[in-house]
Amino acid sequence: MLNLGVIGCGSIGRDHVERLTTTVAGGRVAGVFDVVPEACRKAVADFGLDAEIFASAEAMIDSPKIDALVVCSKNDVHLAPLLHAIKIGKNVLTEKPLTTSAAESRQVVEAELAVGRRFVQVGFNRRFDRGYLQLKAIADSGQIGALLLANCRHYNAAPATSYYRTDDVILDTFIHEIDVMHWLFGENYASIEMKLGRRNSLNPAPDLDEPQLAIIELASGALITVEININCQYGYDIQCRLVGERGIASLPDVATPEVRLDGRIYHAIDPSWTSRFVDAYNSEFLAFIHATVDKTPLAGPSAWDGYVASIAGEAAVTSLHERRKVDIVIPDKPALYA
Numbered sequence: 001m002l003n004l005g006v007i008g009c010g011s012i013g014r015d016h017v018e019r020l021t022t023t024v025a026g027g028r029v030a031g032v033f034d035v036v037p038e039a040c041r042k043a044v045a046d047f048g049l050d051a052e053i054f055a056s057a058e059a060m061i062d063s064p065k066i067d068a069l070v071v072c073s074k075n076d077v078h079l080a081p082l083l084h085a086i087k088i089g090k091n092v093l094t095e096k097p098l099t100t101s102a103a104e105s106r107q108v109v110e111a112e113l114a115v116g117r118r119f120v121q122v123g124f125n126r127r128f129d130r131g132y133l134q135l136k137a138i139a140d141s142g143q144i145g146a147l148l149l150a151n152c153r154h155y156n157a158a159p160a161t162s163y164y165r166t167d168d169v170i171l172d173t174f175i176h177e178i179d180v181m182h183w184l185f186g187e188n189y190a191s192i193e194m195k196l197g198r199r200n201s202l203n204p205a206p207d208l209d210e211p212q213l214a215i216i217e218l219a220s221g222a223l224i225t226v227e228i229n230i231n232c233q234y235g236y237d238i239q240c241r242l243v244g245e246r247g248i249a250s251l252p253d254v255a256t257p258e259v260r261l262d263g264r265i266y267h268a269i270d271p272s273w274t275s276r277f278v279d280a281y282n283s284e285f286l287a288f289i290h291a292t293v294d295k296t297p298l299a300g301p302s303a304w305d306g307y308v309a310s311i312a313g314e315a316a317v318t319s320l321h322e323r324r325k326v327d328i329v330i331p332d333k334p335a336l337y338a
């Protein structure tokens with residue numbers, strides 16, 4: 001049984017604690033830390049954990065009672081626990097984004113390169129989603145030919161938090177497509193251009209400019225467009241369509257029952273990522289736990305993938321602020337991440 005220490009017991013921290021307690025085998029929550037101690041006490045009480053509440057992330061990472069870490073704290077405080085865990089040789093499953101800047105993400109890569117082994121799996125959970133895995137298999141098989149275009153939608157009913165701002169739309173939300181499309185296409189990005197759409201009058205936040213439209217150009221000349229619309233009101237709606245030379249492959253909609261009621265036929269849409277990607281989250285944890293217990297290389301999205309996403313995310317933010325197309329320059333991938 002892998003003893004996991006969870007850093008950050010907010011929204012998704014609690015989701016992950018719950019899945020580790022009720023659903024995912026092979027790991028247990030043995031420690032928790034949050035800068036808000038009440039969040040730890042609540043998680044321990046609500047999920048009946050037999051877990052130590054640590055006074056700091058460092059103390060938990062250092063503890064011999066903890067085998068591996070799960071980072072679920074705010075985006076801008078991922079770096080320190082990641083570097084500390086790598087330094088003392090413990091694996092970490094960190095929520096996305098790896099960090100909030102390319103320079104910080106590079107530090108994580110450099111720390112792993114210095115030791116010569118991967119310690120970090122990034123929570124780009126879509127790579128474990130059945131539908132995305134099916135799309136990847138179709139793209140890699142060559143059956144629809146080389147990929148020419150892709151169109152994606154990332155729609156949320158409402159922002160994740162009350163402090164969501166314009167750049168978060170890129171670095172917190174769109175970062176999922178930045179990673180998963182890079183993985184699906186299997187080639188580097190060349191440039192990105194961000195555009196702001198007409199403001200939704202139902203968007204209550206003055207500092208949150210969206211919807212946003214991304215146009216990504218790949219090294220081959222292929223083009224990806226992504227609509228990010230996080231005040232869509234009606235649900236959590238994720239779509240992706242790959243256009244190849246001979247055919248099109250689309251992400252399947254999640255199957256929900258067809259309901260005939262009150263003169264309508266309809267299918268429910270997931271309200272949030274929690275339910276939409278529940279199986280993917282469970283799978284990413286299983287992969288992390290098995291690799292850590294078996295001492296085999298981590299298979300999920302790597303620190304390098306997180307770094308690439310940070311480079312592209314930063315370029316997207318620059319594009320939005322400066323209203324211009326911005327080049328994306330990805331360094332050569334080190335052999336560790338081949």
Ligand SMILES: NC(=O)c1ccc[n+]([C@@H]2O[C@H](COP(=O)([O-])OP(=O)(O)OC[C@H]3O[C@@H](n4cnc5c(N)ncnc54)[C@H](O)[C@@H]3O)[C@@H](O)[C@H]2O)c1
Nearest residue numbers: 008009010011012013034035036072073074075077095096
């Ligand atoms: N993979 C996904 O689909 C997905 C979905 C939601 C959130 N996330 C990611 O999960 C992380 C947490 O998001 P959330 O929605 O749970 O946010 P949240 O605001 O609900 O929770 C964050 C928690 O971190 C704690 N915290 C802040 N600074 C800390 C520090 N230095 N050390 C320890 N704890 C600290 C806060 O007190 C809070 O309890 C973010 O990185 C976010 O991007 C990923």
